[in-house]
Amino acid sequence: MNEEIIKENDFIFLILDERRRWLTQAISGKTFHTHLGLIDFDDVIGKPFGTSVFSKPYDEQGYKFYVLKPYPSDFVRYMGRKTQIIYPKDAGLILMYSNIRPGSRIVEAGCGSGALTCILGTYVSPNGHVYSYDVREKSLKQATKNIQSAKLDDIVSISYGDIINDDISHENIDVVVLDMPTPWAAIKKVNKYLKLSGSVVSFSPTIEQAKKSTFSLQENGFLEINTFELLLRKMQIKKNATRPETRMVGHSGYITFGRKFLDKKNPYRGRIPEEPEYVSFEGMPLRGNKDEN
Ligand SMILES: C[S@@+](CC[C@H](N)C(=O)[O-])C[C@H]1O[C@@H](n2cnc3c(N)ncnc32)[C@H](O)[C@@H]1O
Incomplete structure (x- = not known):
């Protein structure tokens, strides 16, 4: 063995x-x-x-x-924290829907206590990188401590940086992960860091935030825009009393995804009189009356 x-x-x-x-x-x-x-x-x-x-x-x-x-889920639940940290169920969805894998290059804001940062670092290892930013000294300190404990110092860089206002120059990034109060305000800027076909992911506790992020992704020309909420029920399994456990996490947050793509004018259908084209809530092209969509 x-x-x-x-x-x-x-x-x-x-x-x-x-x-x-x-x-x-x-x-x-x-x-x-x-x-x-x-x-x-x-x-x-x-x-x-x-x-x-x-x-x-x-x-x-x-x-x-x-x-x-x-496991990564144990680190998330039991590591030191100074901010609200991400739940393993939400981290799992983020990994699957943005194709985070060994070798991925990720920009993250904010790092908070570094719980999600540790998960991202684990999954992009051994040859990827996570560039993680925050504006709070307390978060930067706590995240650095947790990253060092998880032995991810070579894979994750934690730095001071305001993802909305600072010029943090990156290129060829696979995924931008935003877990901060105003992710929509960062989308125009982080769009420039992303590879074509790369993803922006934002995690927000309220639906108002998820809506603003969705509209901002639409305005910035993203495709495949989707928002999910994930509910996880643990089962109590007993001989004659098998059922969901009484307590569960009722809500953690909404996760919004968008993919970057290269838009081109269609040279083949250009001679056909242009119908007005609108974009659906998911970012797919729609034709017809904008008010109906
Ligand atoms: C909810 S916490 C992130 C939690 C983290 N994902 C975790 O798992 O521990 C939100 C963080 O966003 C940071 N933040 C807020 N605005 C920011 C900005 N403009 N740029 C970078 N970080 C920002 C905050 O300082 C805070 O630490």
């Missing part, structure tokens, strides 16, 4: 039960304190991810803790 061995300084996901679980770093000679005893990292280092360990002192405590490899 080809198990992955836990090395010194690796992050581990320690699980006691459904509610008690921690993301921590395995440091030789140190212990992790819980109300049910101490986890000695020397018991963990050198063992495979997926092992279990017992709390010390073994004869008084001796509780079993499971040790898993943390």
Whole structure:
């Protein structure tokens, strides 16, 4: 078997039960304190991810803790935060609908606590890059700390930058990700950074923001403009009581996407009298009365 061995300084996901679980770093000679005893990292280092360990002192405590490899969703839920961070469900949609993959080059604003930045960095590795900007010193500090902990320093650059007003020069960018209060105000500028066929993605808590972003994408000539809201229900599975769990996240945000393209005048249909052409809410060409659309 080809198990992955836990090395010194690796992050581990320690699980006691459904509610008690921690993301921590395995440091030789140190212990992790819980109300049910101490986890000695020397018991963990050198063992495979997926092992279990017992709390010390073994004869008084001796509780079993499971040790898993943390996934991006664990980093997001358990990492330090100074701002509202993105939910894993929304991050998943962003990755799939904007084709973020190894090698992608991404511009992001704002980085906030760096939760989404860590996910983007993980998915563009090993040869892509994330250029992430924010205007708040607190966010920049927290995001830098989280990026360093996730060992993504080579893949992610965190810098001060106002994506709306500063001239941050980039070209050949695959995806621009905007998680900030006024994404629509940045669309004209970030359009210049994007490759043809590349995407702008914006995440906004309110529908008013999603509408403004949609109209701005339309005005700037984007195609395939779509907004989604994703609801995720966890199931309670029991022998005779299987149903959705009582509590769920009712709302996190709306995610709006748009694709950059090169518009050309059609030389073949030019002789046909021009009908007025309008664009639908999704950015597709429509003919007829603008007021009907
Ligand atoms: C909701 S937080 C982003 C959370 C982040 N996606 C995460 O997962 O942790 C919004 C961030 O946008 C930043 N921001 C606001 N306006 C900005 C601008 N014009 N340029 C860059 N960042 C901006 C704020 O300072 C704040 O840190």
